[in-house]
Amino acid sequence: MLTLPAPAKLNLFLHVIGRRHDGYHLLQTVFRFLDFSDELSFELRKDSVIKLHMSTAIIPEEENLCVRAAKLLQQESGAAQGVDIFLKKQIPMGGGLGGGSSDAATTLLALNQLWGLGWEKNGLMKLGVKLGADVPVFIFGRSAFAEGIGEKLAPIELPSAWYLVLVPSVQISTAKIFASKELTRNTIPIKIPHFPIWQGHNDLESVVCRAYPEVANYLEWLKQLDNTTIVRMSGSGSCVFAEFATEIAAKAAVEQIPAGINGFIAQGLNRHPMCISMD
Ligand SMILES: C[C@](O)(CO)[C@H](O)COP(=O)(O)OP(=O)(O)OC[C@H]1O[C@@H](n2ccc(N)nc2=O)[C@H](O)[C@@H]1O
Numbered sequence: 512m513l514t515l516p517a518p519a520k521l522n523l524f525l526h527v528i529g530r531r532h533d534g535y536h537l538l539q540t541v542f543r544f545l546d547f548s549d550e551l552s553f554e555l556r557k558d559s560v561i562k563l564h565m566s567t568a569i570i571p572e573e574e575n576l577c578v579r580a581a582k583l584l585q586q587e588s589g590a591a592q593g594v595d596i597f598l599k600k601q602i603p604m605g606g607g608l609g610g611g612s613s614d615a616a617t618t619l620l621a622l623n624q625l626w627g628l629g630w631e632k633n634g635l636m637k638l639g640v641k642l643g644a645d646v647p648v649f650i651f652g653r654s655a656f657a658e659g660i661g662e663k664l665a666p667i668e669l670p671s672a673w674y675l676v677l678v679p680s681v682q683i684s685t686a687k688i689f690a691s692k693e694l695t696r697n698t699i700p701i702k703i704p705h706f707p708i709w710q711g712h713n714d715l716e717s718v719v720c721r722a723y724p725e726v727a728n729y730l731e732w733l734k735q736l737d738n739t740t741i742v743r744m745s746g747s748g749s750c751v752f753a754e755f756a757t758e759i760a761a762k763a764a765v766e767q768i769p770a771g772i773n774g775f776i777a778q779g780l781n782r783h784p785m786c787i788s789m790d
């Protein structure tokens with residue numbers, strides 16, 4: 512049995528700078544991993560079946576991104592073996608933390624190893640983007656500045672930071688937010704090496720806040736905290752976060768969360784937790 516983490520990510524900013532002919536949006540964003548993860552275990556099977564095991568089925572098995580990733584890799588590589596996948600979810604779904612994409616990436620990395628395929632990272636990333644725009648960065652394995660639809664990645668080293676993440680009770684469809692008429696799609700492109708992250712913004716934030724007042728209220732609450740360096744929404748929401756330079760400051764903030772609001776603190780990582788075995 513091989514057990515591996517699938518970490519959450521934050522988009523420290525997310526600028527929408529245009530749109531492709533197929534409707535996908537051109538972005539500029541910074542991805543950062545968190546030490547807050549789902550857990551996946553993999554066990555080889557004697558037959559070619561791909562089977563998912565979860566304590567509570569959140570969505571139909573064949574729609575789960577782990578199963579879709581495993582089937583796609585099996586199909587593209589011609590692997591004859593199957594696998595039992597055991598998934599423990601911790602990352603909120605539809606929260607903008609990339610949980611489904613991270614589960615898919617960990618599955619591709621694990622099966623490349625277990626099935627003895629020997630694919631390079633680049634090949635796995637190209638396969639990954641077919642499953643979702645957020646999948647490649649989890650295979651890339653480093654904090655990154657991303658362009659294109661989120662798949663053109665350049666590594667960056669970010670200063671150490673802790674994050675208070677608030678989890679509104681709504682799940683948000685990424686496709687719906689990108690389809691909004693109100694979305695600003697013409698943010699002026701920036702040159703990342705010289706761009707201060709705190710000056711960035713998330714173009715999806717105002718669209719989400721209008722449709723989901725709970726998200727707007729959570730952001731307002733974070734903004735009144737002391738010692739924050741950034742307060743923003745991640746991805747297409749619903750989760751919002753505040754960045755702190757020290758763990759002490761993040762812990763002081765988490766203690767102030769009003770009853771009934773769900774949140775957690777996590778450290779920002781510059782490497783995917785599997786990175787040591789991946790490189
Ligand atoms: C918002 C982000 O999380 C930021 O990292 C990602 O851009 C979304 O990545 P994801 O969840 O992996 O998204 P996908 O599953 O590829 O796309 C879901 C839907 O969002 C829209 N979409 C997604 C990414 C992108 N760059 N432009 C888009 O317009 C498309 O309508 C697509 O059908």
Ligand SMILES: Nc1ncnc2c1ncn2[C@@H]1O[C@H](COP(=O)(O)OP(=O)(O)OP(=O)(O)O)[C@@H](O)[C@H]1O
Pocket residue numbers: 570574575576577603604605606607608609610611612614645682683685746747748749
């Ligand atoms: N293993 C999985 N974990 C979570 N969601 C999954 C999984 N497989 C498929 N999904 C589907 O994908 C949708 C988006 O899931 P996810 O939790 O990754 O959203 P997200 O964090 O908003 O994504 P992103 O930030 O990449 O837009 C879910 O609503 C669910 O229908």
